[in-house]
Structure formats: structure tokens, C-alpha cells
Amino acid sequence: MMMKPRYLAVAIGLILSCTAQGADISASAIEARFAALEKRLQVAENRAAKAEKRATEAEQQVKTLEARTTSNEQQTRLVAKDVETTGQKTAEVAKRTETLVADNNKNSSDNSGFKFTGYARSGVIMNDSGTSTESGPYVTPAGQTGGAVGRLGNENNTYVELNLEHNQTMASGATSRYKVMLADGQRSYNDWTAATSELNIRQAFVELGSLPTFSGPWKDSTLWAGKRFDRDNFDIHWLDSDIIFLAGTGGGIYDVKWGENLKSNFSLYGRNFDDLEDKNSDDTRIENYIVTANNYAGPFQWMLSGLRAKNNQDRENTGTRGVTNAADTGFHTLLAYHGDSFYGLREGTSKTALLYGHGLGAEVKALGSDGHLTDDASTLRLATYGITPISKNWSIAPAVLAQQSKDRYVSGDNYKWLTFNTRLIQQITENFELAYEGSYQYMDLDPQGYSDYNKVKGGFYKLTFAPTFKVGDISNMLSRPEIRFFATYMDWSKELDSYSSSDSFGTDGFTAGGQWNFGIQMETWF
Numbered sequence: 365m366m367m368k369p370r371y372l373a374v375a376i377g378l379i380l381s382c383t384a385q386g387a388d389i390s391a392s393a394i395e396a397r398f399a400a401l402e403k404r405l406q407v408a409e410n411r412a413a414k415a416e417k418r419a420t421e422a423e424q425q426v427k428t429l430e431a432r433t434t435s436n437e438q439q440t441r442l443v444a445k446d447v448e449t450t451g452q453k454t455a456e457v458a459k460r461t462e463t464l465v466a467d468n469n470k471n472s473s474d475n476s477g478f479k480f481t482g483y484a485r486s487g488v489i490m491n492d493s494g495t496s497t498e499s500g501p502y503v504t505p506a507g508q509t510g511g512a513v514g515r516l517g518n519e520n521n522t523y524v525e526l527n528l529e530h531n532q533t534m535a536s537g538a539t540s541r542y543k544v545m546l547a548d549g550q551r552s553y554n555d556w557t558a559a560t561s562e563l564n565i566r567q568a569f570v571e572l573g574s575l576p577t578f579s580g581p582w583k584d585s586t587l588w589a590g591k592r593f594d595r596d597n598f599d600i601h602w603l604d605s606d607i608i609f610l611a612g613t614g615g616g617i618y619d620v621k622w623g624e625n626l627k628s629n630f631s632l633y634g635r636n637f638d639d640l641e642d643k644n645s646d647d648t649r650i651e652n653y654i655v656t657a658n659n660y661a662g663p664f665q666w667m668l669s670g671l672r673a674k675n676n677q678d679r680e681n682t683g684t685r686g687v688t689n690a691a692d693t694g695f696h697t698l699l700a701y702h703g704d705s706f707y708g709l710r711e712g713t714s715k716t717a718l719l720y721g722h723g724l725g726a727e728v729k730a731l732g733s734d735g736h737l738t739d740d741a742s743t744l745r746l747a748t749y750g751i752t753p754i755s756k757n758w759s760i761a762p763a764v765l766a767q768q769s770k771d772r773y774v775s776g777d778n779y780k781w782l783t784f785n786t787r788l789i790q791q792i793t794e795n796f797e798l799a800y801e802g803s804y805q806y807m808d809l810d811p812q813g814y815s816d817y818n819k820v821k822g823g824f825y826k827l828t829f830a831p832t833f834k835v836g837d838i839s840n841m842l843s844r845p846e847i848r849f850f851a852t853y854m855d856w857s858k859e860l861d862s863y864s865s866s867d868s869f870g871t872d873g874f875t876a877g878g879q880w881n882f883g884i885q886m887e888t889w890f
Contacts, residue, residue, distance in 0.1 A: 476533050477530070477532075478528070478529065479527075479530075480529075481889075481890055482524070482525055482526050482888075482889065482890060483523075484522075484523065484887070484888055484889075485519065485886065486523075487520065487848075487885025488520065488553060489519070489520040489883035489885075490881070490882055491879060491881055491882075495873070497520075497874065497881050498868040498874045499518050499519060499881060500521075501514070501515040501603060503868050504805055504807065504824050504856070504869065505807060505809055505820060505860055505863035505864065506779070506805060506809065509767065509769055509772070509781070510730075510767060511765070511781040511783060511805060512603040512604060512783065513603070513785065513803045513805050513824065514603065514801045514802070514803035514826055515604040516787065516799060516801040516850065516852075517801070517826075517828035517830055517848075517850035517851065517883070518828070518852060518854075519604075520551060521549055521550060522548075522550040522551075523550075524547060524549075525546070525566070526545065526546045527543060527545050527567075528544050528546075529541060529543045536576045537576060538572065538576060539571075539572070539573040540570065540572055540573075541570065541573070542569075542570050542571075543567060543571075543592075544567060544568045545565065545566045545567035545568075546563070546566075547563075548561055548562055549562045566593070567590075567591055567592045567593060568590050568592075569590025569591060570590055571586050572586065572588070573586040574586075581620050581621050581622055583621070584621060585617050585618060585620050587617050588618065589614070589615035589616075590613065590615075591612070592611065593609070593610075594609075594610035594611060594631065594633075594656075594658075595618060595629075596629065596658060597610060600747065600749045600785075601842070602761055602763055602785055602787045603765060603783070605729070605765060606729055607700070607715065607717045607747045608700075608717070608719070608728075609729055609731065610656065610669075610731050610732075611633070611730075612633035612634050612635040612654065613633065613634050613635075614631060614633040614634050614654075615631070615632060616629065616630050616631030616656075617629065617630050625661060625662045626659075626660070627659075627660050628657060628658065628660070629657070629658040629659075630658075631655075631658075632654070632656075633653070633656070635651070635653075635654065635732045636649070636651055636652070637650040637651075637673060637679075637735030638650075638735060640675070640678055650674075650675060650676045650679075650735060652671060652672070652673035652735065653671070653672050653673070654669055654731060655669065655671075656669040663703060663704070664699075664700070664702075665701075665702065665717075666697070666698070666699055667699075667700075668695070668696075668697050669695065669696040669731060669732075670693075670694075670696075671693060671694040671695065671723070671724040671725055671731075672693050673691075673692050673693075673724060673735065674692060676691065676692040676724070677692040677739075678690075679735060681738065681814060682774070682813075683773070683776075683813040684774075684813035685775050685812060686775075688738050688771075688773070688774040688775050689738070689739070690737060690739075691724045691737050691738055692724070693724060694722055694723025695721070695722055695723065695725045696720070696721040696728060696731055697719070698717055698718070698720075698728075699719075700715065700718075701714075701715070701716045701717075702715050703715065703716075706750045707750055709752075712750055713750065713751050713752075714749065714750035714751075715748065716746075717745075717746075717748070718744075718745075719744070719745040719746075719747070720744050720745075721742070721743050723740075723741060726769060727743070728744075728745045728767075737772060737773070738771055738772065738774070738775070741769065741771050741772045742769070742770055743769040743770075743772070744767065744769075745765075745767040746764065746767075747765050747766075748763065749762065749764070750762060750763075751842075756791075757790060757791040757792075758788065758789065758791070759791075760786065761786065761788075762784075762785070762786045763784075763785045763786070764783070764785075765782075765785075766781070766782040766783070767779070767780070767781060773811070773815075774811075774814045775812070776810075776812050777810055777812040777814060778809075778810045779809050779810070779811070780807065780808040781805060781807040781808070781809070782805065783803065783804070783805040784803065784805075785801070785803045786801070786802050786803075787799065787841070789841055791838050791839060793838075795834060795835060796832070796833055796834075796838075797832050797834070797838055798829070798830070798831055799828075799830040799831075799832050800827075800828065800830075801826070801828040802826070802827050802828075803824075803825060803826045804824070805823065806823045807820070807822065808821045816864065817864050818862050818863055818864070820859050821857075822856060822858075822859045823856065824857070825854065825855060825856070826853070827852070828850055828851070828853075829850065829851050830848045830850040830851075831848070831849050831850075832846050832847070832848045832849075833846070833847045833848075844888045844890070845888035846888070847885075848885050848886075848887070850882070850883055850884070851881075852880070852881040853878065853880055854879050854881070855878045855879065856869065856876050857876060858875075858876040858877075860876065861875050861876055
């Protein structure tokens with residue numbers, strides 16, 4: 365029989381082996397060995413075939429896994445792309461949400477919807493005999509021309525302002541605001557005062573702002589019309605005296621922006637003077653019109669107004685030099701600085717204004733409110749105040765108000781006065797403070813017999829101590845509400861008692877020589 369080459373090689377090997385062992389093995393034994401060897405080789409070959417088959421299958425599985433891995437990688441890239449796209453969409457949604465929140469916050473800051481605000485003060489005051497007494501920030505003879513003194517511990521009236529507003533923001537971004545103010549002032553202590561009520565609608569106006577059709581300097585401006593206090597009036601609260609008070613019925617536009625820090629307000633206000641007593645006059649009803657340009661450059665303000673009241677020149681004022689006719693025109697100007705520090709010296713705030721008026725503009729505070737001013741009337745006023753903390757528990761607010769007015773009501777008259785006022789606050793606890801106020805006013809008044817007023821000269825001073833309770837920020841001098849107990853001492857030059865028979869000084873029980881007043885008062889605003 366024929367042997368396969370590998371078997372032949374094995375046989376030769378066995379032969380040689382047998383030869384080496386002595387050549388004593390028979391042919392049948394050799395053949396048997398060959399058969400056993402062939403069988404073992406066949407088994408090995410079968411195992412090798414199976415192993416090769418398994419290797420082929422494993423290789424196929426590897427290829428399948430590689431294909432699956434490639435597919436998974438592609439799917440992973442697709443998923444990653446989807447995640448990236450989703451992230452972009454999420455970012456867009458977040459951005460839109462942020463915009464909506466900002467818009468919502470803007471609407472919230474615009475106080476969209478209804479809003480209620482108010483101011484009120486009310487209290488009782490008596491002298492050291494437990495009887496009624498005279499009081500008020502304008503209690504001195506200089507008060508007739510605006511000479512205010514400190515108000516703390518010097519008020520006995522109930523005054524209330526109630527403000528209702530409705531604000532709205534349109535889809536276009538335009539805004540509207542409607543406001544009405546109801547006010548009443550009383551000196552009666554009774555609970556029912558309808559018979560002596562001074563209930564009045566002091567404001568009723570509409571504003572339209574951010575109109576989308578406005579562009580350039582008018583883009584962010586606000587139109588208004590109605591009866592109102594001018595938005596940019598400001599005052600010295602400790603004296604209860606406005607530095608400038610422009611009010612009436614009319615219309616205008618706020619915030620015409622010429623540059624980043626330069627803007628203007630323009631307005632027309634109408635007011636009414638007392639009717640003329642002369643029935644032969646063409647028109648006994650006198651209306652006064654005020655045209656104003658109010659300009660701002662950073663912290664500086666320059667205000668210029670012109671006034672016109674037809675036929676008001678028929679009004680006659682009588683003095684020792686005879687009759688002087690009232691003015692029918694006038695002008696007014698104000699230059700102010702609104703500081704964000706205490707006169708540049710330390711933290712706090714301060715405001716300073718210089719005002720001048722001529723003719724009908726010679727009433728420089730309540731602009732256009734006095735129809736008895738003459739053609740030659742001229743008034744110069746300085747007003748300044750500041751607020752600053754001076755230590756952890758102390759704050760101070762000094763104020764100065766000074767004025768000179770000539771030919772005001774009759775030819776040759778002269779009204780001069782100067783007021784110094786300071787309020788100190790000492791913080792005791794979170795809800796309790798001690799308030800101190802001192803005022804001094806010097807006046808030199810020569811009315812030339814107008815309204816039977818007499819020439820006087822002298823000084824007035826007032827000192828007040830007021831333990832005060834409050835629930836707001838005790839360190840903020842302007843936070844309210846407050847409830848105050850107070851004791852006030854005031855005195856003045858005896859000569860001032862003879863200024864007029866119709867004013868407070870010189871009346872029964874209220875003459876020079878020293879006056880004590882005691883009382884309790886609340887004040888609030890929100």
C-alpha cells in the first residue's frame with residue numbers, strides 16, 4: 365500500500381529507531397505501530413480541522429463585531445450630533461426664557477397693573493397750659509413770602525394724600541400710566557370733619573411712554589396731559605418747603621434726550637388767579653399760563669419758564685405809596701445741582717438751587733401761584749440741604765433757605781429773610797431713635813403798608829426734642845412710618861408781634877417771651 369509522505373517519514377524514523385535498538389522487532393509489530401500512529405495522527409488532524417473551523421468562526425465573529433462596532437460608532441456620532449443639536453435648542457430656549465423673564469421683570473419694574481401709594485401726617489399739639497396753640501412751618505411773619513422754619517414738633521394738622529395708579533405695557537412696548545390723587549387737610553381734631561373738609565382731587569393725568577413710532581431724541585420720551593404736580597419737583601422735607609413746585613393743568617413731554625447725559629422736559633401749565641373785583645373789567649376771571657423748559661446735564665439742572673396772565677394788570681395792590689398794578693407777564697429761572705454725596709465731602713446726598721423770578725415769576729417756589737406780584741417784582745432765593753451719617757448711630761441733615769424780594773406787591777417793598785435748620789437723629793435701638801431739630805430765622809420785612817402789614821425786623825428760633833418709634837430702616841432718615849412724641853420750645857423778637865393783626869405772632873397767648881408746645885404725631889408715606 366502507498367503511504368502518505370508524512371507517514372513515510374514517520375516510518376523511516378521508526379525503522380531507524382528499531383535498527384538502533386537492535387533490529388529485533390518484527391514486521392507485524394512495526395505495522396501495528398504504524399496503524400496506531402496513523403490513528404493518532406488522524407485524531408490530531410481532526411482536532412486541527414475543528415480548531416481551524418473554530419478559528420474561521422471566531423474570525424467571522426470578529427468581523428461581525430467590527431461591523432457592529434462601526435455601526436455603534438456611527439450611531440454614537442449621530443447621538444452626539446443630536447445631543448449637540450438638543451443643547452443648542454436648549455440654549456435657545458434658555459435665552460428665550462431669559463428674555464421673557466427680563467421682559468417680565470421689566471413689566472414688574474414698570475408696576476404694570478394697579479398701584480396704591482400715599483402720604484399722611486396727623487397729630488395733636490398743645491401748649492404748657494394744656495390749651496390750643498399756634499404752630500406750623502410758616503408760623504413766622506416771613507412765612508407769608510415762603511419763609512419756612514423747622515416742621516418737627518410744629519404741626520397740628522391732619523393732611524392725607526391717596527394715590528391710585530394704573531400702569532400698562534402694550535405688546536409693542538409702549539406704556540401708559542393713569543394717576544389720580546385725592547387729598548384733604550384738616551385742623552379739627554374731631555373724627556367727623558365733613559363740614560370743614562378740604563377734600564380735593566389734586567392730580568388726574570395720563571402718561572404715554574416708549575412709543576414705537578418715536579425715534580431720535582424722542583425715542584424714550586413720555587407724553588402727558590391732565591392735572592398734576594410736575595414729576596421733577598423737589599423739596600426740603602425738614603422745612604416742609606418745596607425748592608420748586610410746578611403744578612396745574614396742562615400737558616408736556618419728559619425726557620427728550622439730546623445726548624447720553626443731556627435731556628429736556630417741556631410743559632405748558634395753566635393756573636387760575638383770584639377773580640378780579642372790578643366788575644367793569646373785560647374779564648374778571650384770570651388764567652395764568654406757564655411755559656417751561658427743564659434741562660438736565662448730568663447732575664445739573666437749568667429751568668426756564670415764561671408766564672402770561674391776560675388782564676391781570678387790572679388787579680390793584682394798595683400800600684402807603686398808593687396803588688400798584690399787578691403784572692400780566694413774567695419769567696422764572698432755576699439753576700440746581702443734585703449731588704450724590706454730602707457736598708462732595710462724604711457719603712450722603714445734597715441738593716442746591718439758586719432761583720430768580722421777575723414779574724409773575726417772582727413767586728419762585730410755587731411757580732405761577734401768586735397773582736398779586738407787580739411788573740417790577742423780583743425775587744432771588746437760595747436753597748440747599750444735605751443728609752449724611754456722622755457716626756454709627758448719628759445722622760445729620762442741615763438746610764439753608766434764604767430769600768430777598770423787592771417791589772413784590774407794592775412799589776418800594778422789601779422782604780428779606782434767612783433760615784438755618786438742622787435735624788439730628790440718634791439711633792438707640794432697631795425701632796427707637798431720638799430726633800433733635802433746631803431752627804433759626806432772621807427777617808427784615810418792609811411791606812410798605814401792603815395788607816396793613818407793618819415793618820419789622822428780628823429773629824426767631826425753635827428747638828425740638830422728639831423720641832421716635834419706627835419699623836423701617838432706622839438708619840435711613842427718610843424711612844417711614846414714624847410715631848413721634850415731641851416737646852418744642854420757641855421764642856422770637858418782640859417786635860415781630862406787631863407785623864400783622866391777622867397772623868399768629870402777637871395773638872392772645874402767643875407772644876414773644878417763650879412758648880412750650882407738646883404733642884404726638886404720626887407720619888407715613890409709601
